[in-house]
Amino acid sequence: MSKLIRAMIFLLLSKASYAQICQINNISATTPNNRFSNEGAITIDNKTGLMWKRCAEGQQWNDITSNCDGDGNEYNWNKALAQAKTMNNNGGFMDYKDWRIPNISELNSIIEYQCYEPSINLFIFPNPPSKYWSSSPLGHSILGRDGIWFANFDGNFNEFQSGFEDWTYEQELFHIRLVRGE
Structure with missing residues (x-):
């Protein structure tokens, strides 16, 4: 078997074996399915009252598979920030024109601390990218530059660690998951 074919098989098998890890016996679910009311491409968090797009911007909701297609x-x-405004100005989504980037507390409210790789409820938010911008500035400058909070739903490859918040500079490239409500 050629080296190329073996490498391709290895990559396919390693991708297929990648799966979310949940500590269901040790940690209670923080975002159980029954906390949400799903309406196709959107979900309502019954605890916070927030309405979320189930897919990141640039992904497409698939009604047949109940999945977010694309990266x-x-x-x-x-x-x-401009993308949220542009989307609202161009007709919005699901008849709503008040979508926005969530603040860091709102993003933290959908971290599933029971799971990692990724630390999010995959039934509610399928096929998620790992890092999302918040609308929350850090509140002070580091080395003369402003920082912005983001949420990382990936956790840690080397040891159990659920999703977490961190900050970085505004030129970094991350995904966005839009929300509406207060």
Whole structure:
């Protein structure tokens, strides 16, 4: 068997074996399915009252498979904020024109601390990218530059760690998941 074929088989098998890991016996679910009311491409968090797009911007909701198709688009922070406005100005989504980038507390509210790789409820938010911008500035400058909070739903490859918040500079490229409501 050629080296190329063996490499392709290895890559396919390693991708297929990648799966979310959940500590269902040790940690209670923080975002159980019954907390949400799904309406196709959107879901309502019955605890917070927020309405979320189930897919990241650039992904497409598939009604047949109940999945988010595609990888989604990445934006720097300023373009992420502009994308939400552009989408609303161009007719919105599902008859709503008040979608926005969530603040860091809102993003943290959908982290599933029971699971990692990724740390999100995959039934509610299928096929998620890992890092999402928030609308929350860090609140102070680091080395003369402003920082922005983001949520990382990937956790840690080397040891159990659920999703977490962190900050970076606004030129980094991350995904966005839009929300509406207060």
